[in-house]
Amino acid sequence: MADRSRIEWTEVTWNPTTGCDRVSAGCDNCYALTLAKRLKAMGAAKYQRDGDPRTSGPGFGVTLHEDTLAAPLRWREPRIVFVNSMSDLFHARVPVGFVRQVFDVMAATPQHTYQVLTKRATRLARIADQLPWPDNVWMGVSVENREVAARVDALRQVPAAVRFISAEPLLGSLSGIDLAGIHWLIAGGESGAGARPIDPRWVCELRDQCLRDGVDFFFKQWGGRTPKAGGRLLDGRTWDEMPVRRPAVSRSARPMTA
Template sequence: MATNSAIEWTEVTWNPVTGCDRVAAGCDNCYALSLAKRLKAMGAEKYQNDGDPRTSGPGFGVTVHPASLTQPYRWRGSKVVFVNSMSDLFHAKVPVDFMRDIFDVVRETPQHTYQVLTKRAHRMARLADKLDWPDNLWMGVSVESFDAVDRIDHLRATPAAVRFLSCEPLLSALPNLDLREIDWVIAGGESGPRARPMDPAWVEDIRDQCVSADVAFFFKQWGGRTPKANGRELDGRTWDDMPDLSAAVG
């Protein structure tokens, strides 16, 4: 079964790959790494492979799960699906053939909309012409700080039907973003006991850039000790814009 998600911009999560390694400042307080440790202790089958303690942790070694590939065929109705919420599809340890298998599942279940998010934009761009991109797959890159804006150019190099940015956890201002051929921007603050603060001006500027460029803008949360600690209103309202689902669902 799909796992219902508390993430505001999706409906369910699907994890045919689990495990990852920290590669950027945005990974410092990774929720998935902490969750994997708990799942390993609970005996969850997918989380028994430990990662490198320098960059990963218990239960968070990169592992592919071929048995999970059949799950979307059994889901009823149409769903918005976050792929690999507990991993990164473009991690170097994920075989290209397994990526192709995932893309095949996406293509063969056009009633669903799939969202893939990566920090490994260089590998994504290198492999873009080796993958057959389904129309119902949305491709995104994390842009948590100004140091990561080059990922946007790599995203533009893909033939994804919908391209999006996840500016979460937002760690710095992102002035003058190049939003050409970008369909959607998500922004949000970090949550958890070590949450780093987010300046409201950073969010307001991203929102204003999206409005000016006619790009859908979604504000997920202010962050804090818990994801909902400080709400998600910006200038007195919520911002829940999304790309047109009908453009991606067959």
């Protein structure tokens, strides 16, 4: 199944796995962990496994959902799909074989554009050569502050057609971050109870660097108590740049490789 998404840079979400564990400061106010707890209380079948309370929570234990793998094969109209909004596909407890199955489905459905985002960039780079990398897969890493900027170096090792950075929640200045080999950057503030403030200078630094380096820039939100509380305007306008979606190519029409 897929769920229509309110995330501005995608259309639907697809969760072949659910659940995760905290790995860095960007996880501290995880919306997915909070939502999983609520879904468990509502009796949702996918959210009945609890995670380690030190790093996870109720309903947020890592769980594979093989019954959802075939869902994109049934979607007739092209979609922009955020893969695993409720998990991290490159979590250590997701077997490489299952990650490959997810990638095989993405390769078999070139009419869709898939956006995969991870905080586990080291594992991503380590197993990248075991996965197919069709043109419709966009691969990204979360970079909330300088302490995790090395994730971008790992991303550069991945042969994705589009490589992107999600600087959300942006928790510090990333001025001067190396954008070589990066095609798209999303920035945004944190929302929800206890949202940490974002400094407008941090956003402007990233916007200006993207303009200089020819990287598409997307500003999602200022954040606050609710996602829409602070609006989306930056210097009087919205910034909704995205990489150009390539026309779908049928698998039979793909060039043969030696």
